[in-house]
Amino acid sequence: MTIIQTKSSTTNKVLNYPLNTWYVAAWDHEVTRKLISRTVADKPLAIYRTEDGRPVALADACWHRLAPLSMGKVLPKDEIQCPYHGIVYNSAGRCVSMPAQETINPSATVPSYPVVERHRFLWVWLGDATLANPDTIPDMHQMDHPDWAGDGLTIPVTCNYQLVLDNLMDLTHEEFVHGSSIGQAELSESDFEVTHDDTTVTVSRWMRGIDAPPFWLKNMRDKFPGFTGKVDRWQIIHFEAPSTICIDVGVAKAGTGAPEGDRSQGVNGYVMNTITPETARSAHYFWAFMRNYRLESQLITTQLRAGVTGVFKEDEDMLQAQQAAIDANPDYEFYNLNIDAGGLWVRRLIERMLEAEGRPVSAGRAGRVSSAN
Amino acid sequence: MAATNIEVWQQATVIETDAVATNIQRIVLAPTLPKRAEPGSHVDLFVTIDGERHKRSYSIVDSTEDGSRIAISVLQAPLSRGGSIFMHALRPGDTLEITQPLQNFPLRVGAPGYVLLAGGIGVTAMVNMARVLKNLGANYTLVYTARSRERMAYLPELLALHGDNLQVHIDDEGTALSVADLVGGIAPDTELYMCGPIRLMDAVRRSWRERELNDPNLRFETFGNSGWYDPEEFIVRVPRLGVETRVPAGRSMLEALEDAGVEMMFDCRKGECGLCEVKVLALEGAIDHRDVFYSERQQHATQKMCCCVSRAVTSPTGRQTDASPGGPAIVTINVS
Numbered sequence: 001m002t003i004i005q006t007k008s009s010t011t012n013k014v015l016n017y018p019l020n021t022w023y024v025a026a027w028d029h030e031v032t033r034k035l036i037s038r039t040v041a042d043k044p045l046a047i048y049r050t051e052d053g054r055p056v057a058l059a060d061a062c063w064h065r066l067a068p069l070s071m072g073k074v075l076p077k078d079e080i081q082c083p084y085h086g087i088v089y090n091s092a093g094r095c096v097s098m099p100a101q102e103t104i105n106p107s108a109t110v111p112s113y114p115v116v117e118r119h120r121f122l123w124v125w126l127g128d129a130t131l132a133n134p135d136t137i138p139d140m141h142q143m144d145h146p147d148w149a150g151d152g153l154t155i156p157v158t159c160n161y162q163l164v165l166d167n168l169m170d171l172t173h174e175e176f177v178h179g180s181s182i183g184q185a186e187l188s189e190s191d192f193e194v195t196h197d198d199t200t201v202t203v204s205r206w207m208r209g210i211d212a213p214p215f216w217l218k219n220m221r222d223k224f225p226g227f228t229g230k231v232d233r234w235q236i237i238h239f240e241a242p243s244t245i246c247i248d249v250g251v252a253k254a255g256t257g258a259p260e261g262d263r264s265q266g267v268n269g270y271v272m273n274t275i276t277p278e279t280a281r282s283a284h285y286f287w288a289f290m291r292n293y294r295l296e297s298q299l300i301t302t303q304l305r306a307g308v309t310g311v312f313k314e315d316e317d318m319l320q321a322q323q324a325a326i327d328a329n330p331d332y333e334f335y336n337l338n339i340d341a342g343g344l345w346v347r348r349l350i351e352r353m354l355e356a357e358g359r360p361v362s363a364g365r366a367g368r369v370s371s372a373n
Numbered sequence: 374m375a376a377t378n379i380e381v382w383q384q385a386t387v388i389e390t391d392a393v394a395t396n397i398q399r400i401v402l403a404p405t406l407p408k409r410a411e412p413g414s415h416v417d418l419f420v421t422i423d424g425e426r427h428k429r430s431y432s433i434v435d436s437t438e439d440g441s442r443i444a445i446s447v448l449q450a451p452l453s454r455g456g457s458i459f460m461h462a463l464r465p466g467d468t469l470e471i472t473q474p475l476q477n478f479p480l481r482v483g484a485p486g487y488v489l490l491a492g493g494i495g496v497t498a499m500v501n502m503a504r505v506l507k508n509l510g511a512n513y514t515l516v517y518t519a520r521s522r523e524r525m526a527y528l529p530e531l532l533a534l535h536g537d538n539l540q541v542h543i544d545d546e547g548t549a550l551s552v553a554d555l556v557g558g559i560a561p562d563t564e565l566y567m568c569g570p571i572r573l574m575d576a577v578r579r580s581w582r583e584r585e586l587n588d589p590n591l592r593f594e595t596f597g598n599s600g601w602y603d604p605e606e607f608i609v610r611v612p613r614l615g616v617e618t619r620v621p622a623g624r625s626m627l628e629a630l631e632d633a634g635v636e637m638m639f640d641c642r643k644g645e646c647g648l649c650e651v652k653v654l655a656l657e658g659a660i661d662h663r664d665v666f667y668s669e670r671q672q673h674a675t676q677k678m679c680c681c682v683s684r685a686v687t688s689p690t691g692r693q694t695d696a697s698p699g700g701p702a703i704v705t706i707n708v709s
Binding site: 090092093094095096101102103104105106107109111112114128129130132358 | 483588593
């Protein structure tokens with residue numbers, strides 16, 4: 001009998017990252033006339049704004065002796081100066097001034113990466129610049145749309161970005177990790193549906209006629225003061241390759257038609273998540289919680305941001321412990337459960353992107369991504 | 374781009390060779406470690422001249438997406454130092470030692486406008502850039518100039534692909550390029566990429582400065598192998614070390630000094646970095662500065678020269694046939 005080997009993701013416990021894609025490098029408010037250093041996909045970047053407000057991402061290493069340009073200073077117009085020998089570059093990464101000589105070496109350039117400011121984030125493209133199409137930036141329009149209000153933060157996590165995606169694609173963990181806020185037994189008792197196409201994966205779960213957990217009861221009472229009673233709760237997890245997950249979440253008074261599309265008797269939020277690989281073992285986890293009710297209340301914005309921060313701290317602790325355990329047990333494989341269907345579709349889409357780029361699928365054991373598959 | 378330019382050496386097999394213009398041979402290579410070739414990239418390779426290995430650089434004209442086939446094109450110049458003769462003798466099945474694609478001439482995506490200027494064999498650096506700009510839907514003009522039509526490699530293909538975006542200037546058809554008009558018509562944010570003979574590139578640089586256009590928007594690559602003068606044999610003296618040696622027409626002054634046992638400092642060996650600078654103490658003849666390290670003012674001062682590319686000559690016209698019958702030029706120098 002011939003056993004046909006089908007594609008398995010279980011051996012790639014931590015994934016490499018595609019390069020021909022947009023990653024969030026920073027929040028809009030972090031990009032100023034003061035240089036910052038941020039590593040995205042193992043590439044250190046020096047990020048700043050030109051005098052006329054344009055964001056710029058240059059490689060954070062001077063052409064000459066690789067001194068970090070982020071330690072230098074911004075100059076008028078669009079230029080920055082290396083802190084070591086004073087070499088000046090423009091926003092295209094071209095040297096415009098060299099010390100002690102009357103000409104400029106024609107090869108003196110540092111890479112300048114395509115950047116786009118959208119949805120309150122600065123997106124950067126580190127792969128083949130001729131393929132950088134801003135239309136492929138994930139839809140996170142709730143971030144700055146007038147129908148939505150909210151805010152978020154960045155979590156530095158010391159784990160492979162893929163582990164964060166796994167975490168968000170299967171929310172049954174809420175019952176165990178987030179028991180005091182959003183977790184409840186019905187999460188793992190209710191059925192879910194998974195769909196996918198070439199670049200997206202969607203996992204939908206409805207829980208009908210349940211008690212609202214503390215986080216959601218508070219939100220209901222913000223909109224419907226004094227609310228008591230059962231709710232219909234939903235979680236529609238929408239992944240866009242390679243690392244953005246927007247989760248449509250909410251509860252409505254039970255039996256008022258939310259599953260059929262009438263959410264007027266409920267509260268609706270969007271958990272916006274985009275995870276930027278920093279190295280093979282660390283990521284910048286950008287998140288925000290947006291809502292479409294009580295838009296005028298800065299108090300609710302602050303409360304929600306604080307509440308979700310607490311919830312995500314519980315995830316962060318788990319993810320970092322998980323990564324440490326993965327690295328401490330190199331001989332053990334992952335096994336998968338039925339609840340991992342969404343996460344495994346995510347892994348498969350990312351693996352396809354990596355194969356199309358001709359890059360290894362697996363991230364190395366520690367430190368930087370290895371060159372071997 | 375410092376980090377991306379690590380030389381990875383590999384074998385390459387010649388797949389096909391084809392004459393694509395007078396004295397220009399197209400050579401398609403299959404490398405053992407293929408890597409995608411970005412627009413503006415080149416390979417370094419070893420040629421053999423009189424039994425000795427010498428490094429040469431050639432722009433990648435086109436390649437397959439994965440870099441498993443790359444094409445270069447080589448002009449056999451009448452005053453070749455021997456490298457182009459070696460390259461023209463290659464036949465399918467021959468093997469070479471070459472690097473993976475190297476990048477010193479990156480094309481920036483996102484400029485509001487582009488002019489690509491190709492002079493003669495310099496077109497090899499522009500074919501891939503022009504194709505990429507066309508695919509991107511960029512606002513670009515490819516300007517291709519040469520002395521005669523039969524010396525122009527890839528002209529039919531470029532005409533077919535670029536149509537009205539291609540401007541052709543041919544000296545002996547009375548349509549010679551006016552550099553002043555070309556640079557005069559350039560919008561302030563347009564980037565100009567050029568590769569061609571030094572006289573053309575010097576003329577563009579001068580016009581660029583006169584128009585006070587933005588310096589970093591003028592992009593060029595020099596492999597340091599053409600000058601205002603034909604190469605002549607000359608004599609170099611280093612009195613401090615008691616060295617006197619001949620620099621044959623087919624060898625650089627840096628190589629001749631190394632041959633004579635002088636320990637020299639250098640890096641790029643193509644007239645860009647200035648590390649091989651020598652002090653000129655005395656000169657019989659003139660200096661043919663072929664570097665881009667010195668400003669025009671510094672070149673005119675004749676106090677220093679980049680010995681990797683620059684030469685001493687006697688010919689008042691630049692033509693080798695007008696070299697002084699009274700003997701070779703003599704340059705007396707000191708080294709670091």
